[in-house]
Amino acid sequence: MSSLKEIEAHWERVCFDPNYQPEGRYQTYRELVFSGMLDVLQSICPVARGILTEEEWQRVLHEFLRKAPPRSVVIRQLPFEASQYLKSHSHCLSESYPWLGELMEYEYLEVAVRFAPEQSSVGPAGTWSLNPAHALGQYTWPVHFISETRHNPESLPRGEYFLFLWRHPESLQVKFMEVNPLVAALFRTLQSGPAEEGALLIQVARSVGLQPNPEYLAEGADLLKGLADKGIVFKNG
Amino acid sequence: MALTSMKTASHSSKNFKVESLGVGLGLRRENSEDLVKCKPSEIDCLEVAPENYFGTGGKMYRQFCELAEAYPIVFHGISTSVGSLKPLNREYLENVKNFIQPFSPAWFSDHLCYSSVMGAQFHDLLPLPFTEEAIEHVVPRIRQIQEILDLPFAIENISCYVHPGKPEMPEWEFVREVVERADCGLLLDVNNLYVNSVNFGFDVKEYLDRMPMERIMHIHVAGHKQMDDFLLDTHGEKIIDPVWDILGRVAAQTTLPAVIVERDNNLPPLPEQLAEVRMARRILQEAGKGAAKALGVGS
Numbered sequence: 001m002s003s004l005k006e007i008e009a010h011w012e013r014v015c016f017d018p019n020y021q022p023e024g025r026y027q028t029y030r031e032l033v034f035s036g037m038l039d040v041l042q043s044i045c046p047v048a049r050g051i052l053t054e055e056e057w058q059r060v061l062h063e064f065l066r067k068a069p070p071r072s073v074v075i076r077q078l079p080f081e082a083s084q085y086l087k088s089h090s091h092c093l094s095e096s097y098p099w100l101g102e103l104m105e106y107e108y109l110e111v112a113v114r115f116a117p118e119q120s121s122v123g124p125a126g127t128w129s130l131n132p133a134h135a136l137g138q139y140t141w142p143v144h145f146i147s148e149t150r151h152n153p154e155s156l157p158r159g160e161y162f163l164f165l166w167r168h169p170e171s172l173q174v175k176f177m178e179v180n181p182l183v184a185a186l187f188r189t190l191q192s193g194p195a196e197e198g199a200l201l202i203q204v205a206r207s208v209g210l211q212p213n214p215e216y217l218a219e220g221a222d223l224l225k226g227l228a229d230k231g232i233v234f235k236n237g
Numbered sequence: 238m239a240l241t242s243m244k245t246a247s248h249s250s251k252n253f254k255v256e257s258l259g260v261g262l263g264l265r266r267e268n269s270e271d272l273v274k275c276k277p278s279e280i281d282c283l284e285v286a287p288e289n290y291f292g293t294g295g296k297m298y299r300q301f302c303e304l305a306e307a308y309p310i311v312f313h314g315i316s317t318s319v320g321s322l323k324p325l326n327r328e329y330l331e332n333v334k335n336f337i338q339p340f341s342p343a344w345f346s347d348h349l350c351y352s353s354v355m356g357a358q359f360h361d362l363l364p365l366p367f368t369e370e371a372i373e374h375v376v377p378r379i380r381q382i383q384e385i386l387d388l389p390f391a392i393e394n395i396s397c398y399v400h401p402g403k404p405e406m407p408e409w410e411f412v413r414e415v416v417e418r419a420d421c422g423l424l425l426d427v428n429n430l431y432v433n434s435v436n437f438g439f440d441v442k443e444y445l446d447r448m449p450m451e452r453i454m455h456i457h458v459a460g461h462k463q464m465d466d467f468l469l470d471t472h473g474e475k476i477i478d479p480v481w482d483i484l485g486r487v488a489a490q491t492t493l494p495a496v497i498v499e500r501d502n503n504l505p506p507l508p509e510q511l512a513e514v515r516m517a518r519r520i521l522q523e524a525g526k527g528a529a530k531a532l533g534v535g536s
Contacts, residue, residue, distance in 0.1 A: 008351070070360070072358065115295055118298075
Protein backbone atom coordinates (compact mmCIF):
# COMPACT_ATOMS: atom_id res chain seq x y z
CA MET A 1 0.00 0.00 0.00
CA SER A 2 1.76 3.16 -1.09
CA SER A 3 -0.19 5.07 -3.74
CA LEU A 4 -2.84 7.62 -2.77
CA LYS A 5 -5.45 5.45 -4.45
CA GLU A 6 -4.50 2.42 -2.36
CA ILE A 7 -4.35 4.46 0.81
CA GLU A 8 -7.80 5.95 0.26
CA ALA A 9 -9.26 2.51 -0.39
CA HIS A 10 -7.61 1.28 2.79
CA TRP A 11 -9.02 4.12 4.90
CA GLU A 12 -12.45 3.38 3.53
CA ARG A 13 -12.16 -0.27 4.58
CA VAL A 14 -10.74 0.66 7.99
CA CYS A 15 -13.60 3.02 8.76
CA PHE A 16 -16.62 1.57 7.00
CA ASP A 17 -16.13 -2.17 6.43
CA PRO A 18 -16.90 -4.21 9.56
CA ASN A 19 -15.75 -7.40 7.80
CA TYR A 20 -12.22 -6.02 7.50
CA GLN A 21 -9.96 -6.33 10.53
CA PRO A 22 -7.56 -3.36 10.71
CA GLU A 23 -4.10 -3.99 12.08
CA GLY A 24 -2.34 -2.13 14.88
CA ARG A 25 -3.23 1.50 15.35
CA TYR A 26 -5.51 1.45 12.34
CA GLN A 27 -7.93 -0.16 14.76
CA THR A 28 -7.69 3.05 16.84
CA TYR A 29 -8.92 5.02 13.85
CA ARG A 30 -11.80 2.63 13.29
CA GLU A 31 -12.83 3.05 16.93
CA LEU A 32 -12.44 6.84 16.86
CA VAL A 33 -14.51 7.29 13.72
CA PHE A 34 -17.19 4.84 14.83
CA SER A 35 -17.45 6.12 18.40
CA GLY A 36 -17.59 9.73 17.20
CA MET A 37 -20.55 8.89 15.00
CA LEU A 38 -22.20 6.76 17.71
CA ASP A 39 -21.98 9.67 20.16
CA VAL A 40 -23.79 11.97 17.73
CA LEU A 41 -26.44 9.39 16.86
CA GLN A 42 -27.00 8.55 20.51
CA SER A 43 -27.36 12.17 21.57
CA ILE A 44 -29.85 12.98 18.79
CA CYS A 45 -31.77 9.67 18.90
CA PRO A 46 -31.92 8.79 22.62
CA VAL A 47 -35.23 6.92 22.38
CA ALA A 48 -34.03 4.60 19.61
CA ARG A 49 -30.73 4.07 21.43
CA GLY A 50 -32.53 3.30 24.70
CA ILE A 51 -34.60 0.53 23.11
CA LEU A 52 -31.86 -1.29 21.22
CA THR A 53 -29.19 -3.31 22.96
CA GLU A 54 -25.60 -2.17 22.55
CA GLU A 55 -24.96 -5.07 20.17
CA GLU A 56 -28.03 -4.28 18.05
CA TRP A 57 -27.25 -0.56 17.97
CA GLN A 58 -23.69 -1.16 16.80
CA ARG A 59 -24.71 -3.85 14.27
CA VAL A 60 -27.31 -1.72 12.54
CA LEU A 61 -25.07 1.33 12.45
CA HIS A 62 -22.17 -0.67 11.06
CA GLU A 63 -24.54 -1.82 8.33
CA PHE A 64 -25.55 1.77 7.60
CA LEU A 65 -21.93 2.90 7.43
CA ARG A 66 -20.95 0.02 5.18
CA LYS A 67 -23.86 0.33 2.78
CA ALA A 68 -24.58 4.07 2.83
CA PRO A 69 -21.58 5.96 4.28
CA PRO A 70 -22.46 9.51 5.41
CA ARG A 71 -22.24 12.23 2.77
CA SER A 72 -23.11 15.41 4.62
CA VAL A 73 -20.31 17.55 6.06
CA VAL A 74 -22.74 18.63 8.78
CA ILE A 75 -22.42 16.02 11.48
CA ARG A 76 -25.81 16.66 13.04
CA GLN A 77 -27.36 15.40 9.77
CA LEU A 78 -25.88 11.95 10.40
CA PRO A 79 -29.06 10.65 12.12
CA PHE A 80 -31.11 11.84 9.14
CA GLU A 81 -28.82 9.97 6.76
CA ALA A 82 -29.05 6.83 8.92
CA SER A 83 -32.85 7.11 9.17
CA GLN A 84 -33.25 7.44 5.41
CA TYR A 85 -31.15 4.32 4.87
CA LEU A 86 -33.17 2.37 7.46
CA LYS A 87 -36.49 3.61 6.06
CA SER A 88 -35.72 2.66 2.51
CA HIS A 89 -33.84 -0.63 2.90
CA SER A 90 -34.43 -3.97 4.50
CA HIS A 91 -31.81 -4.10 7.26
CA CYS A 92 -30.57 -6.44 9.95
CA LEU A 93 -33.17 -5.24 12.49
CA SER A 94 -36.10 -4.86 10.09
CA GLU A 95 -38.06 -7.69 11.69
CA SER A 96 -37.55 -6.79 15.36
CA TYR A 97 -37.74 -3.03 14.95
CA PRO A 98 -39.56 -2.23 11.70
CA TRP A 99 -40.20 1.32 12.93
CA LEU A 100 -36.52 2.13 13.57
CA GLY A 101 -35.96 4.38 10.53
CA GLU A 102 -39.15 6.34 11.15
CA LEU A 103 -38.36 6.78 14.85
CA MET A 104 -34.81 8.00 14.16
CA GLU A 105 -36.10 10.44 11.56
CA TYR A 106 -38.68 11.77 14.01
CA GLU A 107 -36.00 12.21 16.70
CA TYR A 108 -33.75 13.96 14.18
CA LEU A 109 -36.53 16.37 13.17
CA GLU A 110 -36.50 17.88 16.66
CA VAL A 111 -32.85 18.83 16.17
CA ALA A 112 -33.47 19.99 12.59
CA VAL A 113 -36.22 22.33 13.80
CA ARG A 114 -34.10 23.58 16.70
CA PHE A 115 -31.42 24.65 14.22
CA ALA A 116 -33.71 25.68 11.35
CA PRO A 117 -32.98 29.04 9.71
CA GLU A 118 -35.15 31.97 10.65
CA GLN A 119 -35.73 33.81 7.42
CA SER A 120 -39.47 33.86 6.84
CA SER A 121 -41.34 34.10 3.58
CA VAL A 122 -43.01 37.47 3.92
CA GLY A 123 -46.11 37.69 1.80
CA PRO A 124 -48.60 40.37 0.85
CA ALA A 125 -50.48 41.99 3.74
CA GLY A 126 -53.27 39.82 5.08
CA THR A 127 -51.90 36.52 3.76
CA TRP A 128 -50.93 33.62 6.01
CA SER A 129 -47.39 32.22 6.24
CA LEU A 130 -45.99 29.18 7.99
CA ASN A 131 -43.35 29.57 10.70
CA PRO A 132 -40.22 28.61 8.70
CA ALA A 133 -38.75 26.69 11.66
CA HIS A 134 -40.92 23.62 11.26
CA ALA A 135 -41.01 20.04 9.98
CA LEU A 136 -43.87 17.81 8.99
CA GLY A 137 -43.26 14.07 9.32
CA GLN A 138 -45.50 11.40 7.89
CA TYR A 139 -45.21 7.94 9.42
CA THR A 140 -46.76 4.51 9.24
CA TRP A 141 -45.87 3.82 12.90
CA PRO A 142 -46.95 5.89 15.91
CA VAL A 143 -43.36 6.96 16.56
CA HIS A 144 -44.45 9.59 19.09
CA PHE A 145 -45.71 6.80 21.38
CA ILE A 146 -42.69 4.51 21.05
CA SER A 147 -40.64 4.24 24.22
CA GLU A 148 -38.44 1.80 26.10
CA THR A 149 -41.58 0.27 27.60
CA ARG A 150 -43.71 0.34 24.46
CA HIS A 151 -42.03 -0.71 21.28
CA ASN A 152 -43.25 -4.20 20.40
CA PRO A 153 -44.50 -3.85 16.80
CA GLU A 154 -47.54 -5.98 17.64
CA SER A 155 -48.68 -3.47 20.26
CA LEU A 156 -48.31 -0.49 17.93
CA PRO A 157 -51.22 0.26 15.58
CA ARG A 158 -49.99 0.93 12.06
CA GLY A 159 -51.67 3.75 10.23
CA GLU A 160 -51.03 7.18 8.82
CA TYR A 161 -49.56 9.58 11.35
CA PHE A 162 -48.77 13.22 10.65
CA LEU A 163 -46.47 14.81 13.22
CA PHE A 164 -45.78 18.51 13.09
CA LEU A 165 -42.80 20.05 14.91
CA TRP A 166 -42.14 23.75 15.22
CA ARG A 167 -39.89 26.15 17.08
CA HIS A 168 -41.79 28.80 18.97
CA PRO A 169 -40.57 32.16 17.63
CA GLU A 170 -40.20 33.71 21.08
CA SER A 171 -39.36 30.93 23.54
CA LEU A 172 -37.34 29.08 20.82
CA GLN A 173 -38.64 25.85 22.35
CA VAL A 174 -39.35 23.00 19.94
CA LYS A 175 -42.88 21.62 20.26
CA PHE A 176 -44.77 18.91 18.45
CA MET A 177 -48.34 17.82 17.82
CA GLU A 178 -50.11 15.11 15.91
CA VAL A 179 -52.33 16.55 13.19
CA ASN A 180 -55.03 15.07 10.97
CA PRO A 181 -54.66 14.77 7.18
CA LEU A 182 -56.61 18.00 6.64
CA VAL A 183 -54.26 20.08 8.81
CA ALA A 184 -51.28 18.32 7.25
CA ALA A 185 -52.63 19.39 3.85
CA LEU A 186 -52.94 22.97 5.15
CA PHE A 187 -49.28 22.92 6.23
CA ARG A 188 -48.17 21.42 2.91
CA THR A 189 -50.02 24.15 1.03
CA LEU A 190 -48.43 26.86 3.16
CA GLN A 191 -45.00 25.26 2.65
CA SER A 192 -45.23 26.40 -0.97
CA GLY A 193 -45.67 30.05 0.10
CA PRO A 194 -47.94 32.63 1.70
CA ALA A 195 -51.63 32.39 0.86
CA GLU A 196 -54.79 34.43 1.24
CA GLU A 197 -57.12 32.83 3.77
CA GLY A 198 -60.10 32.00 1.55
CA ALA A 199 -58.03 30.69 -1.34
CA LEU A 200 -55.90 28.69 1.08
CA LEU A 201 -58.84 26.97 2.75
CA ILE A 202 -60.53 26.20 -0.58
CA GLN A 203 -57.32 24.73 -2.02
CA VAL A 204 -56.84 22.57 1.08
CA ALA A 205 -60.46 21.34 0.97
CA ARG A 206 -60.17 20.36 -2.67
CA SER A 207 -56.85 18.57 -2.07
CA VAL A 208 -58.57 16.19 0.37
CA GLY A 209 -61.92 15.96 -1.46
CA LEU A 210 -63.96 18.19 0.89
CA GLN A 211 -66.65 20.66 -0.06
CA PRO A 212 -65.54 24.13 1.09
CA ASN A 213 -68.92 25.16 2.50
CA PRO A 214 -69.40 28.17 4.84
CA GLU A 215 -69.18 25.97 7.95
CA TYR A 216 -65.86 24.56 6.80
CA LEU A 217 -64.55 28.05 6.00
CA ALA A 218 -65.56 29.32 9.45
CA GLU A 219 -63.86 26.35 11.14
CA GLY A 220 -60.79 26.90 8.96
CA ALA A 221 -60.59 30.55 10.02
CA ASP A 222 -60.76 29.50 13.69
CA LEU A 223 -58.11 26.88 13.10
CA LEU A 224 -55.73 29.43 11.59
CA LYS A 225 -56.26 31.76 14.57
CA GLY A 226 -55.49 28.88 16.94
CA LEU A 227 -52.37 27.97 15.01
CA ALA A 228 -51.28 31.61 15.09
CA ASP A 229 -51.66 31.63 18.90
CA LYS A 230 -49.29 28.65 19.04
CA GLY A 231 -46.68 30.40 16.87
CA ILE A 232 -47.18 27.96 13.98
CA VAL A 233 -48.55 30.39 11.39
CA PHE A 234 -48.56 34.16 11.20
CA LYS A 235 -50.51 36.74 9.27
CA ASN A 236 -48.37 39.05 7.16
CA GLY A 237 -48.81 42.68 8.12
CA MET B 238 -8.68 43.74 25.56
CA ALA B 239 -10.37 45.65 22.79
CA LEU B 240 -9.55 44.74 19.26
CA THR B 241 -8.90 48.35 18.42
CA SER B 242 -6.01 48.45 20.87
CA MET B 243 -4.12 45.76 18.97
CA LYS B 244 -1.25 46.41 16.68
CA THR B 245 -1.14 44.70 13.34
CA ALA B 246 1.26 41.84 12.78
CA SER B 247 2.26 41.11 9.25
CA HIS B 248 4.36 38.49 7.56
CA SER B 249 6.91 39.17 4.89
CA SER B 250 5.00 37.34 2.13
CA LYS B 251 2.11 39.26 0.62
CA ASN B 252 -0.19 36.34 1.39
CA PHE B 253 0.36 36.56 5.10
CA LYS B 254 -0.29 40.19 5.95
CA VAL B 255 -2.96 39.28 8.42
CA GLU B 256 -4.42 41.28 11.23
CA SER B 257 -3.38 40.07 14.66
CA LEU B 258 -6.38 38.77 16.57
CA GLY B 259 -4.71 37.85 19.83
CA VAL B 260 -5.54 34.95 22.15
CA GLY B 261 -8.88 33.19 22.00
CA LEU B 262 -11.00 30.16 22.59
CA GLY B 263 -12.78 27.67 20.37
CA LEU B 264 -16.51 28.35 20.38
CA ARG B 265 -18.47 25.19 21.14
CA ARG B 266 -22.12 24.48 21.78
CA GLU B 267 -21.17 23.69 25.39
CA ASN B 268 -19.50 27.04 26.14
CA SER B 269 -21.51 29.45 24.01
CA GLU B 270 -24.18 30.23 26.58
CA ASP B 271 -21.62 31.05 29.28
CA LEU B 272 -19.60 33.14 26.84
CA VAL B 273 -22.69 35.14 25.88
CA LYS B 274 -23.48 35.77 29.56
CA CYS B 275 -19.95 36.77 30.62
CA LYS B 276 -18.28 38.07 27.45
CA PRO B 277 -14.98 37.62 29.29
CA SER B 278 -12.30 40.21 28.75
CA GLU B 279 -9.56 37.54 28.79
CA ILE B 280 -10.59 36.57 25.27
CA ASP B 281 -9.52 38.57 22.21
CA CYS B 282 -11.18 36.36 19.59
CA LEU B 283 -13.20 33.19 19.09
CA GLU B 284 -12.62 30.33 16.69
CA VAL B 285 -15.63 28.87 14.88
CA ALA B 286 -16.18 25.90 12.57
CA PRO B 287 -18.47 27.30 9.87
CA GLU B 288 -19.97 23.84 9.20
CA ASN B 289 -21.73 24.05 12.55
CA TYR B 290 -23.73 27.08 11.43
CA PHE B 291 -24.55 26.40 7.77
CA GLY B 292 -28.24 27.17 7.19
CA THR B 293 -29.04 27.53 10.86
CA GLY B 294 -31.15 29.73 13.09
CA GLY B 295 -32.48 29.49 16.61
CA LYS B 296 -30.74 29.84 19.92
CA MET B 297 -27.26 28.63 19.02
CA TYR B 298 -27.14 30.82 15.92
CA ARG B 299 -28.34 33.86 17.89
CA GLN B 300 -25.63 33.20 20.47
CA PHE B 301 -23.04 33.04 17.70
CA CYS B 302 -24.29 36.33 16.22
CA GLU B 303 -24.12 38.03 19.61
CA LEU B 304 -20.58 36.76 20.17
CA ALA B 305 -19.55 37.78 16.65
CA GLU B 306 -20.60 41.33 17.58
CA ALA B 307 -18.38 41.19 20.65
CA TYR B 308 -15.29 39.39 19.32
CA PRO B 309 -13.44 38.94 16.03
CA ILE B 310 -14.06 35.45 14.66
CA VAL B 311 -11.38 33.10 13.34
CA PHE B 312 -12.91 30.56 10.96
CA HIS B 313 -11.51 27.04 11.02
CA GLY B 314 -13.01 24.31 8.86
CA ILE B 315 -13.02 20.56 9.28
CA SER B 316 -14.39 19.28 5.97
CA THR B 317 -12.15 20.55 3.16
CA SER B 318 -10.38 17.16 2.94
CA VAL B 319 -7.38 18.43 1.02
CA GLY B 320 -6.02 14.91 0.78
CA SER B 321 -8.96 13.28 -0.99
CA LEU B 322 -8.63 12.20 -4.60
CA LYS B 323 -12.19 13.30 -5.34
CA PRO B 324 -12.36 16.88 -6.65
CA LEU B 325 -12.79 19.54 -3.98
CA ASN B 326 -16.32 19.88 -2.68
CA ARG B 327 -17.19 23.20 -4.32
CA GLU B 328 -20.61 23.35 -2.74
CA TYR B 329 -18.99 23.13 0.69
CA LEU B 330 -16.43 25.80 -0.16
CA GLU B 331 -19.13 28.11 -1.57
CA ASN B 332 -21.10 27.60 1.65
CA VAL B 333 -18.01 28.47 3.66
CA LYS B 334 -17.41 31.55 1.55
CA ASN B 335 -21.00 32.75 1.82
CA PHE B 336 -21.07 32.16 5.55
CA ILE B 337 -17.77 33.77 6.50
CA GLN B 338 -17.69 36.70 4.05
CA PRO B 339 -19.93 39.03 6.11
CA PHE B 340 -17.37 38.79 8.92
CA SER B 341 -14.47 39.90 6.68
CA PRO B 342 -12.10 37.21 7.98
CA ALA B 343 -8.38 37.65 7.42
CA TRP B 344 -7.91 33.95 6.63
CA PHE B 345 -9.48 30.52 6.67
CA SER B 346 -7.91 27.27 7.80
CA ASP B 347 -8.41 23.52 7.71
CA HIS B 348 -6.39 20.36 8.23
CA LEU B 349 -3.71 18.59 6.22
CA CYS B 350 -5.58 15.30 6.10
CA TYR B 351 -8.45 13.26 4.77
CA SER B 352 -11.83 14.06 6.27
CA SER B 353 -13.61 12.10 3.57
CA VAL B 354 -12.83 9.61 0.79
CA MET B 355 -14.94 9.27 -2.34
CA GLY B 356 -17.41 11.67 -0.72
CA ALA B 357 -17.92 9.47 2.37
CA GLN B 358 -17.43 11.59 5.48
CA PHE B 359 -15.34 10.32 8.39
CA HIS B 360 -16.24 13.23 10.66
CA ASP B 361 -12.67 12.78 11.84
CA LEU B 362 -9.19 13.65 10.58
CA LEU B 363 -7.13 10.87 9.01
CA PRO B 364 -3.45 11.20 8.10
CA LEU B 365 -1.97 11.44 4.63
CA PRO B 366 1.15 9.56 3.57
CA PHE B 367 4.33 11.63 3.77
CA THR B 368 5.12 11.17 0.09
CA GLU B 369 5.95 13.29 -2.93
CA GLU B 370 2.77 12.04 -4.59
CA ALA B 371 0.71 13.39 -1.69
CA ILE B 372 2.48 16.76 -1.80
CA GLU B 373 1.89 17.05 -5.54
CA HIS B 374 -1.75 16.18 -4.97
CA VAL B 375 -2.56 18.59 -2.13
CA VAL B 376 -0.59 21.63 -3.31
CA PRO B 377 -2.82 22.52 -6.30
CA ARG B 378 -5.90 21.82 -4.19
CA ILE B 379 -4.77 24.30 -1.53
CA ARG B 380 -4.13 26.88 -4.25
CA GLN B 381 -7.63 26.19 -5.59
CA ILE B 382 -9.15 26.65 -2.11
CA GLN B 383 -7.42 30.02 -1.80
CA GLU B 384 -8.78 31.04 -5.19
CA ILE B 385 -12.33 29.94 -4.46
CA LEU B 386 -12.42 31.59 -1.05
CA ASP B 387 -10.35 34.55 -2.21
CA LEU B 388 -8.65 34.45 1.15
CA PRO B 389 -5.30 33.37 2.56
CA PHE B 390 -5.51 29.77 3.73
CA ALA B 391 -3.63 28.11 6.57
CA ILE B 392 -3.18 24.35 6.74
CA GLU B 393 -2.96 22.55 10.08
CA ASN B 394 -0.62 19.73 11.08
CA ILE B 395 -2.74 16.91 12.51
CA SER B 396 -2.00 14.34 15.18
CA CYS B 397 -1.58 10.76 14.01
CA TYR B 398 -1.12 7.22 15.26
CA VAL B 399 0.00 5.54 12.04
CA HIS B 400 1.85 6.55 8.92
CA PRO B 401 -0.22 5.23 6.05
CA GLY B 402 2.07 3.89 3.37
CA LYS B 403 5.85 4.11 3.63
CA PRO B 404 6.97 7.62 4.62
CA GLU B 405 9.41 9.09 2.11
CA MET B 406 10.27 11.98 4.40
CA PRO B 407 9.85 13.15 8.00
CA GLU B 408 6.68 14.99 8.99
CA TRP B 409 8.38 18.39 9.19
CA GLU B 410 9.55 18.07 5.61
CA PHE B 411 6.14 17.00 4.38
CA VAL B 412 4.38 19.93 6.09
CA ARG B 413 7.02 22.42 5.04
CA GLU B 414 6.97 21.32 1.42
CA VAL B 415 3.19 21.60 1.30
CA VAL B 416 3.00 25.11 2.75
CA GLU B 417 5.90 26.44 0.73
CA ARG B 418 4.85 24.98 -2.61
CA ALA B 419 1.21 25.95 -2.05
CA ASP B 420 2.32 29.36 -0.76
CA CYS B 421 -0.15 29.09 2.09
CA GLY B 422 -0.09 29.77 5.79
CA LEU B 423 0.57 27.28 8.56
CA LEU B 424 -1.75 26.59 11.45
CA LEU B 425 0.58 24.97 13.92
CA ASP B 426 -1.19 22.85 16.51
CA VAL B 427 1.46 22.54 19.19
CA ASN B 428 -0.41 19.71 20.91
CA ASN B 429 -0.54 17.71 17.69
CA LEU B 430 3.16 18.34 17.25
CA TYR B 431 3.87 17.10 20.78
CA VAL B 432 1.64 14.02 20.40
CA ASN B 433 3.32 13.04 17.14
CA SER B 434 6.81 13.66 18.54
CA VAL B 435 6.09 11.16 21.32
CA ASN B 436 4.22 8.65 19.18
CA PHE B 437 6.87 8.59 16.45
CA GLY B 438 9.92 9.56 18.47
CA PHE B 439 11.11 12.70 16.75
CA ASP B 440 12.66 15.84 18.15
CA VAL B 441 10.34 18.86 18.52
CA LYS B 442 13.26 21.27 18.30
CA GLU B 443 14.38 19.82 14.98
CA TYR B 444 10.80 20.02 13.67
CA LEU B 445 10.49 23.67 14.67
CA ASP B 446 13.93 24.55 13.35
CA ARG B 447 12.89 23.28 9.92
CA MET B 448 9.49 24.95 9.83
CA PRO B 449 8.94 28.20 7.92
CA MET B 450 8.02 30.21 11.01
CA GLU B 451 7.08 33.26 8.98
CA ARG B 452 4.13 31.32 7.59
CA ILE B 453 2.49 30.64 10.96
CA MET B 454 -0.84 32.44 10.95
CA HIS B 455 -2.57 30.59 13.68
CA ILE B 456 -1.71 28.39 16.67
CA HIS B 457 -3.76 25.76 18.46
CA VAL B 458 -3.01 24.72 22.01
CA ALA B 459 -4.83 21.67 23.36
CA GLY B 460 -4.70 18.59 25.56
CA HIS B 461 -4.30 14.86 24.97
CA LYS B 462 -4.57 11.59 26.84
CA GLN B 463 -1.85 9.12 27.80
CA MET B 464 -2.86 5.63 26.64
CA ASP B 465 -0.94 2.45 27.47
CA ASP B 466 1.64 2.85 24.73
CA PHE B 467 0.82 6.05 22.88
CA LEU B 468 -0.68 9.52 23.22
CA LEU B 469 -4.25 9.96 22.04
CA ASP B 470 -5.11 13.45 20.86
CA THR B 471 -8.45 14.09 22.51
CA HIS B 472 -8.45 17.89 22.61
CA GLY B 473 -10.35 17.06 25.78
CA GLU B 474 -7.81 17.18 28.59
CA LYS B 475 -5.81 19.82 30.43
CA ILE B 476 -2.93 21.25 28.47
CA ILE B 477 0.34 19.90 29.87
CA ASP B 478 3.60 21.78 30.43
CA PRO B 479 5.56 20.30 27.49
CA VAL B 480 2.83 21.60 25.16
CA TRP B 481 2.94 25.04 26.78
CA ASP B 482 6.74 24.93 26.37
CA ILE B 483 6.35 24.45 22.62
CA LEU B 484 4.05 27.45 22.47
CA GLY B 485 6.71 29.49 24.27
CA ARG B 486 9.41 28.35 21.87
CA VAL B 487 7.34 29.24 18.83
CA ALA B 488 6.27 32.59 20.28
CA ALA B 489 9.90 33.44 20.91
CA GLN B 490 10.65 33.00 17.22
CA THR B 491 7.81 34.68 15.37
CA THR B 492 4.67 36.78 15.56
CA LEU B 493 1.49 34.78 16.06
CA PRO B 494 -1.61 36.36 14.53
CA ALA B 495 -3.94 34.13 16.56
CA VAL B 496 -3.46 31.68 19.41
CA ILE B 497 -6.51 29.53 20.13
CA VAL B 498 -7.06 27.30 23.14
CA GLU B 499 -8.95 24.50 21.47
CA ARG B 500 -11.09 22.16 23.52
CA ASP B 501 -13.31 19.82 21.53
CA ASN B 502 -14.46 17.37 24.19
CA ASN B 503 -15.00 17.12 27.89
CA LEU B 504 -15.25 20.91 28.28
CA PRO B 505 -14.57 22.06 31.85
CA PRO B 506 -16.43 25.05 33.36
CA LEU B 507 -15.68 28.34 31.60
CA PRO B 508 -13.34 29.64 34.36
CA GLU B 509 -11.04 26.67 33.71
CA GLN B 510 -11.09 27.36 29.97
CA LEU B 511 -10.28 31.00 30.66
CA ALA B 512 -7.42 30.01 32.94
CA GLU B 513 -5.83 28.28 29.93
CA VAL B 514 -6.38 31.40 27.83
CA ARG B 515 -4.62 33.45 30.52
CA MET B 516 -1.82 30.90 30.60
CA ALA B 517 -1.37 31.21 26.82
CA ARG B 518 -1.23 34.98 27.13
CA ARG B 519 1.30 34.78 29.95
CA ILE B 520 3.53 32.52 27.86
CA LEU B 521 3.35 34.95 24.96
CA GLN B 522 4.25 37.79 27.28
CA GLU B 523 7.15 35.83 28.70
CA ALA B 524 8.37 35.00 25.25
CA GLY B 525 8.68 38.77 24.83
CA LYS B 526 8.09 38.47 21.14
CA GLY B 527 5.45 37.07 18.85
CA ALA B 528 1.81 37.78 19.32
CA ALA B 529 2.25 39.36 22.72
CA LYS B 530 4.66 41.90 21.30
CA ALA B 531 2.40 42.53 18.36
CA LEU B 532 -0.50 43.07 20.75
CA GLY B 533 1.38 45.59 22.82
CA VAL B 534 1.36 43.39 25.91
CA GLY B 535 4.93 42.13 25.62
CA SER B 536 7.40 42.10 28.48
